[in-house]
Amino acid sequence: MLEVTDLTKHYGDVRALEDVSFTLNDGEFTVLLGQSGAGKSTMLRCLNGLTSPTAGSVALDGATLDNSREDVAMVFQQHNLVEGFSAYTNALTGSLGRHPFLRSVLQLVGRKEKLTALDALGTVGLLDEADQRVATMSGGQQQRVGIARALVQQPDLLLADEPVASLDPGSAETVMHYLKTAANEYDITTLVSLHQVNIAAYFGDRFLGLKDGELIFDGGPEELTPGVVDELYGDVETVALAEETAPDRKTTTDVTEPRLQEVRP
Numbered sequence: 001m002l003e004v005t006d007l008t009k010h011y012g013d014v015r016a017l018e019d020v021s022f023t024l025n026d027g028e029f030t031v032l033l034g035q036s037g038a039g040k041s042t043m044l045r046c047l048n049g050l051t052s053p054t055a056g057s058v059a060l061d062g063a064t065l066d067n068s069r070e071d072v073a074m075v076f077q078q079h080n081l082v083e084g085f086s087a088y089t090n091a092l093t094g095s096l097g098r099h100p101f102l103r104s105v106l107q108l109v110g111r112k113e114k115l116t117a118l119d120a121l122g123t124v125g126l127l128d129e130a131d132q133r134v135a136t137m138s139g140g141q142q143q144r145v146g147i148a149r150a151l152v153q154q155p156d157l158l159l160a161d162e163p164v165a166s167l168d169p170g171s172a173e174t175v176m177h178y179l180k181t182a183a184n185e186y187d188i189t190t191l192v193s194l195h196q197v198n199i200a201a202y203f204g205d206r207f208l209g210l211k212d213g214e215l216i217f218d219g220g221p222e223e224l225t226p227g228v229v230d231e232l233y234g235d236v237e238t239v240a241l242a243e244e245t246a247p248d249r250k251t252t253t254d255v256t257e258p259r260l261q262e263v264r265p
């Protein structure tokens, strides 16, 4: 279980996060929403120890998270793969926490790690491309290799910061499908920041909404109403987008009381 308590991050006068508290249950697939500058990246960076909070705390399974940790994996928008290496070798570098980089790339690792890397590539649908150099892969395939690498790390918490932001809608959907499948198969607690509301509404089991650094929404798909989206984004076009997609997600106005928390002045 991930417990975030009164998390606050200030950059000088900028309040990137202000008193944010929530709990993620084991295995939950949660989407972090909010417009540009709302504090999504800051939140994820505080959760993986890349940024130190100004105040508040983060605990994973009861242990305080205050440094970069092996059991917290991150998928970035720019996947940071080694392009000259194969998908397999890149996936294998996910075991870096347990082996020095050179051992990983020279594949001087045990059979267990090799099988783990192949298993992860299979989960993201790239087993047949395991030997292909990443440089020759599409952006979506590269992002799936990034997910496989994160899986090889065998994390308890998987964070993804705008993992499909630079992809076309079709590839974005495919990557999100594999990300969610992987999270389910490996039973990993996952928090994904997205700015595409339609994709978020389709894949998220739960949503956290940030606005100006404050958590103003925490709810399930049926509570993610156009009113909530409007509150988060203040953008009529985005509301229309939410209405026209994921019809089975009931993003309609028939829910009268969205779980909007008080927006502080």
Ligand SMILES: Nc1ncnc2c1ncn2[C@@H]1O[C@H](COP(=O)(O)OP(=O)(O)OP(=O)(O)O)[C@@H](O)[C@H]1O
Pocket (backbone or CB within 6 Å): 011, 014, 015, 016, 034, 035, 036, 037, 038, 039, 040, 041, 042, 043, 195
């Ligand atoms: N290193 C930094 N130094 C100063 N201000 C920062 C820094 N990082 C973020 N901020 C500020 O903190 C606020 C939150 O930024 P953050 O990047 O977390 O938002 P975001 O929701 O991820 O936005 P985007 O989707 O555009 O990345 C913004 O006002 C941003 O300018």
